[in-house]
Amino acid sequence: MLNDNSFVQQVAPKLTTAAAPKTCVLKSAIYVILAEAHVLVTFKTNAYSDITMFGDSAVTLLKLMGQSGNVPGAIMAPDIAGALETLRSGLARLDANTPVDDGSLPADGSSDEKPPVALSTRAGPLIELLEAAQASQENVLWDQ
Numbered sequence: 001m002l003n004d005n006s007f008v009q010q011v012a013p014k015l016t017t018a019a020a021p022k023t024c025v026l027k028s029a030i031y032v033i034l035a036e037a038h039v040l041v042t043f044k045t046n047a048y049s050d051i052t053m054f055g056d057s058a059v060t061l062l063k064l065m066g067q068s069g070n071v072p073g074a075i076m077a078p079d080i081a082g083a084l085e086t087l088r089s090g091l092a093r094l095d096a097n098t099p100v101d102d103g104s105l106p107a108d109g110s111s112d113e114k115p116p117v118a119l120s121t122r123a124g125p126l127i128e129l130l131e132a133a134q135a136s137q138e139n140v141l142w143d144q
Contacts, residue, residue: 041144044140077137
């Protein structure tokens with residue numbers, strides 16, 4: 001498997017050999033996808049400690065909150081209650097559609113593979129931050 005840098009060096013230049021605008025758009029999309037995978041997003045409010053998470057998880061949680069997913073961004077204090085409720089209901093829908101552990105990983109721990117961290121688990125600190133901001137009537141900001 002190619003690492004991100006070798007992918008960009010080997011594959012992306014070939015995408016622009018044709019003069020069609022579609023290839024330029026595709027090349028740009030590849031760069032955006034690769035860049036977004038390595039971005040850290042930090043959520044900030046005066047009512048709670050800063051929370052930092054990987055960009056892909058942060059964007060997914062932002063979209064579950066009803067936000068655009070753009071980084072940087074903000075939620076004003078009066079809008080936090082609605083965003084928090086939307087996030088909770090979105091996570092509940094995801095949890096309901098997530099399959100239960102099928103036992104594919106050995107129970108004795110002999111596998112080196114670790115199960116992925118559920119998005120609802122990753123959302124815990126962000127939910128606490130939103131609750132604190134709501135209680136203190138503080139805005140929430142996020143950026144890279």
